[in-house]
Amino acid sequence: MREQARFEQDAMEDGPLADAYDAGVRSATAPVDAATGAALRFLAAAIGARAVVEVGTGCGTSGIWLLRGMATDGILTTVDTRAEFQEYARTAFSRAGFGAGRARLIRGSALEMLPRLTDGGYDMVFVDADPESAPHYLSEARRLLRPGGVVVFNDATPVPSEPDGPLRVPDPAETAVREVIQQVREDESLIPLLLPIGQGLLAVIRGA
């Protein structure tokens, strides 16, 4: 097992964050791990994010990390289909010290809700839901982000095919992730970075 950075260990003992993480595990919503969370916090802070969209609120783990990196008056807009998870996340944000005005929780399918958000109005988009729809989320993110904004996909490493293994039909999530990677490669205005964190964290800057 790899060494855990001290700040990642701290995160696991951090009351509100640890509680949100535990609730995420209990509800099987696959909360982001501490390394992924630290990367999200870092990216949000590095670009001075004031407006962030999250696809997949879960029980609020990634939201807390994002809010901790964002500007102190920044607003997290977070979308999830499940009211019960969002209710937990709302409480978790409050327990983590973020007032009600810092998070806008939108319930519904991201494919229906993202088109209602303002063009170019966001600094960062974090995608952590519904992997089959990843290509749609990439095009929505390109519309939502200001120039220089960053879209981040969680679980962005497609399963490698075994060279001598049996022929395997890729599942829809894997196909979708490959399509996102292909689209990013083909567009020179996008600047990608694939971080080997968790199941791969793909960060892409929307160029000017």
Ligand SMILES: C[S@@+](CC[C@H](N)C(=O)[O-])C[C@H]1O[C@@H](n2cnc3c(N)ncnc32)[C@H](O)[C@@H]1O
């Ligand atoms: C991996 S979990 C998110 C975990 C969360 N980011 C965290 O760190 O705690 C994925 C979430 O996406 C939600 N979801 C799945 N499909 C969705 C869709 N089409 N639109 C919005 N949310 C969706 C699920 O209800 C679930 O809460």
